Every structure is written in C-alpha cells, then in structure tokens.
Amino acid sequence: MIFLPILAGLALLLFPVGKSGSRLTGFIVSVIIFMIGIEIFLDFKGSGTMEYSVNRPWIDSLGINYSLGIDGISLLVLLACSLLFPLIFAIYSGRTKGYYANLLIAQGAMLGAICATDIVLFYIFWEIMLLPIFFMIGLWGGEKRLAATLKITIYTIAGSLLMLAALVYVGVSYHSQFGAWSFNIADLRNLDLSGGFAVTAFIMFMLAFAIKIPLFPFHTWLPDAYTEAPTSTTFVLSAIMAKIGVYAVIRFVIPVFEIEFARFALLLSLAGVVGMMYCGLAAITQKDFKRLLAFSSASHMGIIALGVFCMNLQALTGSLFQIVAHATSTGILFVFAGLIEERMQTRNIADLGGIAYRAPIFATFFAIAMLASVGLPGTSGFIGEFLIILGAVKFNTFIGFLAGTALIIGVCYMLWMFQRIFFEKSNSKTERFKDLSFLETVTFLPVILLILFMGIYPQPFLQKIEPAARIHIAAFTTITTTETVAETVVPIQEHDTHHKN
C-alpha cells in the first residue's frame, strides 16, 4: 500500500508518459489505495491494539525494524489520506507528469509515516514527505514561490533534524535502561525518562511537530506556502500533512514523554488557543480568499492541537475525529477556492460577488463545506469541535471558554467571506461564472455526503477511535466512568434533529 504510489511515482518520472497518461495512472493508483483504505476501515476491529502489523528486521545492530501497524489513532488519518487523493487526480488536469509523480510519492510517504510504528522508520518517511512538497511548490507554485519554498523547507527541516537528535537520545536511553536497542514505539512506552535532557528532547520533538501542524508561534511559513502552492498541493498540505503532525504528537510524544507532556500541557494548550484566536483574527482581515482559507486552516489546526493537549478522553477522541472532518471540509474549500481562481483569474474577494445566482450547486456545496468548517450542528465539524470544547472545559474552564470564543471568530470570517463572494451584487466577471459540470458534481458529492454523514451518524467512527484513545489517555488519568464518548454524543444528536425539524 505504501510502496505502490511511491513506485508508480518513480516509474512516472523515469518513463516518458504523456500528461493525460500520467494523470490516469495517478488516478488509478489512488483509487486502488482508496479501496484498500476503505477495506481496512471496514475490517478494522477497534480493539485498541495494533492491527495489520508487519515487522521485519532492518538494521539489526541498532534494533531498527521495518514495522508497520494501524490502530484507532492512525485509522482515520489513514482514511483521510487515501480518501482525498483520487479527488485531486480527478479534478486537476493540465499539470505535467512530474507533478503527478510528486503527488504519488507524497501520498506514499504519508501513508508510510502514518503506519510506521518504528520511530526511525517514521522519521524516514516524514522526511521523504517533504521532498515532493518542495518540488511541487517550487516548480509549479505562484509568483513568490521561491521564497515560500525556502521558508517551508528550512523551517521543517530545522524542526525534523532536531527531532532526529531527540529521537536518537530516546533510543540510546532505551539501550542504557534495557540493555537492548529498540526504536519501536511499543518498547519505548516502557521507557522511564527523567532529568534535564528529557525536557530538552521533549521540546525538540514538540518543535518538529509544532512546525508541521503549525502551532502558534511557528505558523509563519503557512500563509506563504499555502497561498503560493498550487491548489492541489495546498490541499495536500492542509488536509493531510498538517494532520500527520498532530497524529505524530499522539503516537510518539505522548507515550514516551508522559511526564513532560503533562507538565507542558497547559502552555501548549494556551499556544493552541492563542493560535486559534490570532489566525482567526488574521483571517478576518485578508483580502485574498486563498490566504483567508490558509489562516482559517491554521486556526482550526489550533483547536485540533488543543484537543490533544487537554489530555482527556473526550478531547482526544474529538481531535481524532476532527482530523478527518477538517481534512474533508477544509480540503474541499481549498479545492473550491482553486476552482474560483481558475475560472475568475483572481483571488481577490473584492472582485467577486453574486456567484450564488449563477452557480447554485456550487454555492450549496461551498456552503456545506464552509458550515462544516465552522462547526454547525449536523455537519462533521460540529461533533469534533463539540467534543474538544467539552474536553477543554473539563481540562481548564478558562481555556475552554477561550476556545469557544475563538470558534465564534471562525464563524465571523467564514460567513462574511461567503456573503461577499456568493451574494451581494454580481459584476461583469462573475456574470459568466459557470456552475459545476456534471462530472464535477459527481466527484464532489461523495465528500459532501461524507461531511453530512459524519455529522449525523458519527458512532461508527467514534467507536473505532475510542479504544486506542483510551489507552493513550490512561497514562494521565485512570478513567473511572464507564461512559463512552459515543454515548455522550447521542443526546446532542437527538437535540440536533429536533433543531432541524
């Protein structure tokens, strides 16, 4: 599953294939991956342990294994990653084959990073992931692409190289405590780290992931990169890559550095909230809608990160759920933004208006995705955000309150943008705006339906996440209540349906 896209991507690079041929290859490969992803999701037992694990020795002398596995934490990220790629290949035409090849390699590396349970293996995929992004922004980006490319590359590489040092430190401490080499996360869990350098190592890890997420104040690369990148790259960055940052915190930081994590949780969650507020306010002032979406995405990553830092079951489950919800809603918003840009040749909000009269289907889809993004009940965004806020209030009332306020900011800029683009007076340009073609409607429909489905009936997703989340949380608190998250949500659900009626 991991190597299929990578190999296909490399093959595309090496052999002369036409544009449409390479796009078709990409599409077919990503559909196969999608099928596998769906099958894994349906087949997944939700036992809380690793399933589908593979373990082969790789570098014996250091105990580095090629080991993969999927549990409730990685399942939904994996699903998002396999779900969204066929969409990219279906919608975007006109790029050269190198672009499609890079997309495939990026997907392969991301799948690898999501599945890896050996921390060195994870690091390797994590680094490979960046290379296609580097080329995609640098070669196919907008006007200021060079600066954006350098910014994102140097930022992320600085973070990940520091992580490398910390990672080695963890491995070496394991060796000195247990007398054997291992970089497997299941073994590292038993590690008892203490002392001054444990904190440093923890900070190094967090720094790498905070840059990738991006967490305030390490978000400065994001607006440039998201705006300058071709839309499908922005899509990959925001919908999937940022999520892998959050995922990695849950997977690798929490089990290894429980004590340090608990010590810094308040600070980190504050960073999350401040990021939400700051990026939300920045989004209001933007004139360029792609940049607005970039800030909005950063703001929403803040709440997902907050969910992780609250260290309780509700918030963590909410975060994991929100990962998929946000991937689908923001991802598709970026796709729509790219569509408007392509048809109108502008990214300026002021130049647009009245599109809803010309393109009702498009406006409806956009509205659903947007509402999901701001967390309206009935959409996928609501479940995740509600759970996170619930967890946040439990963790610290003040932070919960701030997070709730920040969400309102989100509603402000989103609705205002929607009003300016889709309503108000149309001008000569928007008069000619074409609605979605039949093919486009069919491509987007499943995602829109998924957003609604996840909002109305989230239980199948929550049930699969929960056991694994429970195990991760167990490190901090012993969960005394037997109530499950799925049950918490049911009453709201009923309330929600009333509301609709």
Added chain:
Amino acid sequence: MNDFLSLLPLLIICSGGIVLMLLSVLETMNTETASYVSLGFFGIAFFVQFLIVCFPESELFATTFHSMLMANSFSRVAGLVILGAGFFTAMNCHTYFQQNKVCTVEFYSLLLFAGCGMILLTLARELITAFISLEIMSLAIYILVGYDRERVTSTEALLKYLILGAFAGAFFTMGTALVYGAAGSTGFVEISNYISANSASTPLLVGGAFFILVAFLFKVAAFPFHAWVIDVYDGAATPVTGFMATALKAAVFTVFVNFLTINGALQKEWITFLFYIALFTMFGGNLIAIGQSNIKRMLAASGIVHSGYLLIGLIAISTGSFTGSVIVYYLAAYAAGTLGIFAALSYLGGKNESRISFDDFKGLAKVRPYSAAAISIFLLSMAGIPPTAGFMGKFYIITSAIAEGQIALAVFGVISSILSMWYYLRLIICMYFNDAEDSFEIEKSPFAPACTFILAICVFAIGLYPIVI
C-alpha cells in the same frame, strides 16, 4: 598465505602503477588505453578487496613485517572505499580528459601510486611506515593537483598544497621523533604498552601526539588547518578533486583512528582538544560554504564540514558498542555522494571547466533531467535526507555521540547540518526552479555518466542496506 591475500590489492595496484609507468615510453600507448589499463587494475584490486571483506573468516594478520602492518576489519573496508574511489576516478578522468586535453599516460600511473600509498596508510601500524605511505600518497597527489600546467589556478593550487603539505609532513616527523623519545619505539603496540605503564600525559608524549594530530588534521582539512583546501580543490582537475575529497580523507581518517585508539588513555587525553576542533571545523566550514558561488569551492568547504562530522565519530569511538564502523560507514556514504557529484561535474563542466558556478547550472533539470536528478540525489545524501546513505551515516554518528554521552556535540552536529541545508538546496533550486540559459552540450563519453548512474544507485543501496558494514 593469508598475509599475502590481505596485501594482494596493494600489490596489484602497485604493480599496475609500475607497469603503466614503463608502458608510457611506448609510442602506441595513448591516454585512452592508459585509462583502460588503470581501470582494469583498480577493478581487479577492488574485486579482490571485496572478496576479502565478504569472507572475513580468513584470519586477520596482526603482525607482518615486524608488526609494521596490520589489517583489521576497519582498514579493509576503508581499503574498499579507496579502491572504489580510484576506480570511479579513473572513469571520470577518461571523460574529463576528452574535454580538457592536458593528460599524459603518467597521469594514470600516478593515480595508481596514490591509491597504493593510501592502502598502505590504512594498514600502517608504525609511525615511520605511516609517514612513508603518507608521503607516497602526497607526492603523487601533488603532481596530480598541478597537472594542468597551463592553468594558473592549477599551479597556484600545487604550490599552496606542496608548501603547506611539506610543513605537515615535517610536523609528523617531529611528532614521531618525540614519541620515539618517550616510548622508545615507533610501533603502535610499544607506544600503547608505554602508555599503560606510565600515562598518556607525559610531556614528551603529549608534544609528540600533538604534532602528529596536527599533521592528520591538516590532511583532513580540519579547523584551523583548513585554509588550503578551498583553493586546492578549486585548482585541481575535477576528477582529481573528487579523488582527494574521498580516497585521501578515507585513508587519513583510517590511520587517524588507528593511531588514536592504540590506547584508551591516549584518546581520553585528547577528547577535549578534538571536541573544540570538531566544533569549529563544522561551523567554520559552514560559514565558508554559505558564501561560495562556485560549486567546486562549495564542495571543498562542505568537505570541511564533513570532516567535522567524522571528528565527532572519532571522539565517540569507544571500546563499547560503537567502534570504527561508524566512521568507515560515514566515509563510504560520503565517498559515494561526493564522487557522484564530481563525476557529474566531470562531464557537465565543459571545456576548461567553464561551467562551474551555481549560475551556470541554472535550468539543468529542463535540459538534462537525469543528470539533475542524480546531482540532487547526491546533494540530498550529503545533506543527510533519508533514505540516502548520507542520512544513515549521520544517524550513526549522532547515535554514537549520544551513546558516549557527547550530547552537546551531537546537537551541534545537527545544528550544523541545518545550516548546511542552505547551500545544498541552493544548487537544487538553481537546477530546478530556473529556466535554462545554456544548452549543456557535452562530449560524448559514456564513462562519467555511467559512473554517476552507478553511484546514484550506490547512495540508495548503502542507505537502505546499511548492514554491509
């Protein structure tokens, strides 16, 4: 018999050098044939060395020639790196000298002699032997550096290298004399016995070891003896620079490790000194490299940085879980990447090395996508991005440093590689994100491109299967 087997590669290339020297008087002998002959000798020697490395059950010899030479697993792999570097350099030279016709038959003979000195250096177990092999190697390299007499930069490089190198040689002999004065012998075993009986901090021994270390540090271009390296690398013919950057460094580091580890006390004595040397080497090298606009000079400066990483490995060497294998692995990984870049430069450089600055390579990816991809692979390997050999090398170095408690050094190493990202990425950006101004026409010769291709595969192979070492 085993002794003979272990020495066989050395004998092969030594006789190769002599044969070529004799053949050069023949009228019918031209440089092309000479390059094939040298390729043959390097190839056979490499193959034999490879068999020796693969079948380690053949007994290592501890003492030959009155314990003047010793082959351990470390020197064997280092020998493999050197012979491989020699082989690929001969390939590059073949292409390079089709564009720059300054070569004579003796060139290849000198290449073989240089390789011979290097192999001998890796085996040396005695200071005088080390000195002799150091000089065999250096003399051949001096001539190779100054081979293009028409070019001013080449002659300048020769003079700089020769004069400073002579100083280093003098330091080495001075150090040897002092050590002999202390220990009463120049053999490593006797020196070790002396240290165990007394201590590593007797004044004579400290002075002697200091001078010897200075000579080694000069040869690997460590701070503060790095100033020569930029001009010399720039002035020498591209394949020769590649040879110097890889094989010479491998040989000197091998004997460096062998010398430093003769006794644990000696290594402990010098750890603090080497700590600061490594630190300044990494950051000094980075500062120099960031400012360069010429690729060869940039690579020279990045070679300084890599020497710094290798010094980290040297400091972290211990009797425990990490031995010289970390260093020799890094050497192999570094050699694959560096040789690859120099191979690409050999055929892309054009007549009189006209294409050599960053700007000259603008838009290479549009015209020659495969070459650009190969160069990118080598650069990424040198920058330490997985899954290349360079990453694994760096990973081992950092692991060994942390395992030995040198956490600060490991962190500095990481920071230094963040800095080095800048100039490696800059070349990739030049190649990919600009439009081509040049048509990149080159002489048709299959050798250097083939070499680039093989090494690009090697970079991944060494990175993905690091078990070989």
